[in-house]
Amino acid sequence: MRKSIFPFVIIVCGFLFITLSCKNKETIKDALAFGESNASNDFKSIAEITFDSTLVATFFENYPKLKSFKPDVIALYKKQQYHYIWFDQKGINEVGNLLYDKISNLDQEGIQTTIPYKNKLDDLFQDSSEEQKPKVESELLISSLYFFYAEKVFKGLDPKKSEELGWYLPRKKQSYVNYLDSIIINPSLINKDEKEVLGQYYRLREILEKYRSIEKKGGWDSIALDPKLKSYKPGDSSPTIAQIRTRLFITGDLLSDSKKNIYDPELEKGVLKYKKRNAFSPDYTITPRHIATMNVPLSARIKTIIVNMERCRWISTDISKAKELIIINVPAYQLTYFKDNKPVLISKVVVGKALNKTTIFSADMRYIVFSPYWNVPKSILKKEILPAIAKNPNYLAEHEMEWHEGRVRQRPGPKNSLGLVKFLFPNSNSIYLHDTPSKNLFEQEKRAFSHGCIRVAKPKELANMILKEDKNWTPEKIEAAMNKGEESWYTLKNKIPVYIGYFTAWVNHDGEINFYEDVYERDERLAAMLLED
Template sequence: MRKFSLFLFLSTILFLTFTISCKKFKDKAGVTPLEKIIEKKEMTFDSSFVSIFFKKHPLLDKYQDEVKMLYQKHQFHYIWYDKNGVNEFGNLLHNKIINIEEEGVLTSIPYRQKLDSIYESASNGKTPNPTTELLNTSMYFYYVDKVYQGLDTESTNQMEWFLPREKQSYSKYLDSLLVNPSLLKKNDKELFYQYYLLKNVLKTYRQIEKNGGWPTIQMDSAIKSLNVGDSSRTIAQLRTRLHLTGELKSDSKSAIYDEELAKAVLKFKETNRNASSTIILPSHLKVLNVPVSERIKTLIVNMERCRWISKDITKAKEIIAVNIPAYQLTYFKDGKPSFQSNVVVGKTINKTVIFSAPMRYIVFSPYWNVPQSIIKNEIIPAIKKDPNYLAKHNMEWNDGKVRQRPGPKNSLGLIKFLFPNSNSIYLHDTPSKHLFSRRDRAFSHGCIRVEKPKELAELLLKDDPKWTPEKIEEAMNKGVESWYTLKNKIPVYIGYFTAWVDVNGNMHFYEDVYERDQPLADLLFEKRE
């Protein structure tokens, strides 16, 4: 009995000593070294589970290499669990995945039922489980692949899109999300800013669709056009339509064309590249009658294109962007549009290429070195008909090629802007100024004609005191070609967006001049797992 009492006494002393020592060495979070060892041991899993998981979940196999690398980095610790079970980030990610259509992604979510069961049952997700862990990680890569990355480069090249794409490390992004899960709620900086503007419009248009869309506006058969002061049932229909998409603040149901409606009509025309006039023609109603489902498809297609643009593009000190369907050039200074010009782009048989290159030179009073294709298909046949064709067009042979001498009738006008590229595309002036008044401006052989080339040159040379507006004008009209090398190379981006939200929040839809939307839509709508 005495031995047992002595043993009990010594055991008590050891227990108290150990407890006091543990308390003494607790860290700031209140966790003892012993608890950390136990936690570390319990919160890891065997590496062999990775290959087992992907054999059972082949629809996620494309992410296997990334998942392996991630867990090798984390020494196969669980990253989706805390002391209460699956952590906050897991719940946020699940919510994002089940609402992935809000991101303009049309897909059947793989293993949706299994994923839902983790988060919709109080008992599931409490105890660390390697299958749950690896499913969460794989679905994270699935989500960022669909939402942030989009179609792969091979697919975008097939869409004739050759703008450079940014390589992202989504494993590093995951590390930051694990530290601060709320970043997933505020992920409006992970993609090109236009994406988020289109996403907001998509939400509005889907609600309109849910409410029944918009009815077709019928033009009275006896009326060819409508203007302020006219009365017609068409006016009441038009009023309802413009109220739905926000051009008109309220719908009075009135059939009389008043000034309030006229302002809404002008706003609509501005965002659809129509002449600034209050007259309503059948062609305008045709645009308004495009079903909301088609507009939604256009928004989704252009959200996908936004995934192919670097999110840091607007951080450049200055860039020049051309949107082909808008027939518009925009010069951005410090991320803000400071200049715009109408442009003429390539015909459908001579499409302007979608790519990027740095502008390096401005050429004043340029020669036009005629491309071999034009010499073969246009000039030689013209010479056969008229031996004086070259002289009449101020052209000459030069080392076996044809070039047009500088002057006001030169096809490049008085100035051109060079960003050397394999597509032989550049910006230039033109003597055919009348083309800029056309609504549709796809007339060139591929290069981009600028309506305001002198103003663009003045902006690009603004910080060079040697180049005053007068000096620029003189060089343009000198009749002798001269080159200027820009001190700072300016990125030029030639893109293709048929839907665009401007700086004032107005939604613009442009005609699909090269018919690129439908092939992309087919690919996106078929990308269901």
């Protein structure tokens, strides 16, 4: 009899175990739906708990300001199989707390915005109870605000808005669903990840902190011009000199402020440093124009830093992977050629004037053309050349020009508007780099004179650097090709990415902030967009 009862007991016990186990799981599911979990101890870790996927839709009905992040949140939890991300046995985990700290201090990232449901977030993270139990509402709120943070700090303005500002450089593409995996593995990435945001961004962020610190201490006073002096040179004495000295001390161009009224050697060093940082000619004379830039309000400088941090968000970090790279910063009127992430050539450039803005874009350099013809664009032919011919029938001959296949072109030679060499990176904007016979333009501080193309002060040096490892060329052959008077094309063995950018504030590797004139007047419009967003 005992033998027949024993199997029955086993079956009953097994049935009861399964029933209780299922009931326990249903209890957890139901409890989580109401925002509570009293059974987490039945699991090895919170990460093993899942929640009902239908609760995502309910969450966004209750939190409509976050609805734009719904597709990302769904993708995130499908990937995570609806397991908890932001909780562990002690409550909200390290990554969650780091994220809350970053969201609460978005102003440090140069972002001025309203954080949706900030009060709810504060209540959640400032909960003083010893153990915060996982709640679906809390979990989805933190995830939604992660995507909010990623959009503001990593992505920036919508690409359509940046294109409205004439920015056609390729915007970086990133899955912030996948990026969260990296942050969970290494939480410190949320503080500084140069693979996600351009390294320049973090240097600007440090300067932003410095300038806000100056602001808290009272900023700087406006410098009053001395009516007796139109400019200031070493040896001059004036109350204005003392004001200039104080101003340069505040921004770190001088290490100390002696309060002296005399323009002494110590001040000379500070003036040179200041001029270098603000794209002025490196001399000791201080003019009203220089003082005017010193009088730019601190709040305006802070705004300039913020808008350039935004531009950094748009740049793909892939550019740092290029073995060779040419970058032109339009406001700085400067070209920098990088090899293995190190600058090997820096050259002044002339860019497009306000009516013929140089386009902000990128393309691969493929050809060098020695002794080039200049095929006059139709717009220049119509507006400039034809009226000149009407006034002077000998205009073409005097300018080494000729008709060719129904168009006007200028023959190769030292008078050619493209100089002795041009560098082509095919693009729909018809923009390229080239030499110029008008060398005097490079001595100007403001160098926006062209019809859109970029004139290079060091074209021969650039050609030599590009072809340095090419066995087909020597400096002598390059010199001969440039002066041959016959056009010749050479296809580069390796394409070189060329990026034409627009940064009115840039921090060099010494940590010094450089400010440049907003030549195309784009900063104010971008600042307004950031406030609207």
